[in-house]
Amino acid sequence: MKSESVVIIGAGIIGLKVALVLAERGYGSQTTIIAEHLPGDTSINYTSPWAGANFSALSASDKNALRWDQLGYKHLLKLAAQDGKNAFVRETPSTEYWDEMPSRTKLDSMASYLKDVTTVQRDSSAGPTRGCCNKFTTVTLNAPMHVHYVLRRLRQQYGVRVIRKKVLSVTSGFLSKDTKVVFNCTGNAARNLQGVEDPKCYPTRGQILLAKAPHINQNVMRHGKDYETYIIPRPHSKGNVILGGYMQKGVDLPDTLGDETESILSRTKAMLPELESSETEILAAFAGMRPSREGGARVASEVVQVDESERKGLVVHDYGAGGTGFQAGYGMGS
Known part of the structure; x- marks a missing residue:
């Protein structure tokens, strides 16, 4: 089969994991x-490098989200154990606070596979740790x-080919008559990508x-109704830590704001007083746009018309x- 039998549009974390x-x-x-955009690029339209990133109980409670989480957690644990230093992945003790109890479905699902998991329900007088507290190995x-x-x-071990090119339509992914399937992993761009134009993005x-x-x-997070506060160590970075953050729906401002920086510092230090130390040094502020979608991620396939000759092709959508x-x-790629 030809090298373009399968084409993936997008090289964010979703596109890369589908390729893997x-x-x-x-x-x-x-x-x-x-x-x-490819790894190594800096752009407000290329979100993946700005991520925290960790395994968190933040995700939704529907059947698909629970399945994706479980597969992803097992994949990351295996990667940490087998190639953690090269992959920049590490097991880390985690505490997550919830202002409101997650669903029983979600708690039961997490309990079935997370390492060292314990869940404690807390009363309303518990201040910043009211609601629920999860401890586990993230x-x-x-x-x-x-x-x-x-x-x-992907390139060196598996021979995946990479082309830097802006794609304006999903059918542009059909590079030749040999292309059998195109994976649409375009994140925020799916809203305007011709042939997709998903208004839910x-x-x-x-x-x-x-x-x-x-x-x-340690990893520490607090989940609220309209905010997120988190402290995430970056493995194999000589002591770097990500402090956050914000979850501003529908906002695409690329700037970083001083008052938001002060809010992040105030919230994270209140959650983990050890940050108030002469060893802590703020290096930079960054903004990124998470590729969200009303109703959750779209993982679905459809047959499309590729060109005027009425040639048909399969598109698999994986974004949001x-x-x-x-x-x-x-x-999501499995």
């Missing part, structure tokens, strides 16, 4: 990735270095701080993961 799943199943040399990732690692493996803006805090070796791409991407 296909490569592991023997399709690497038949796969081509087409993307405007997996943290150094996002910009991890996407580099995945792309390098929207950006969710986040602002984060990159800090040097080598004494912080919001802030869960690093934890669910492998499961």
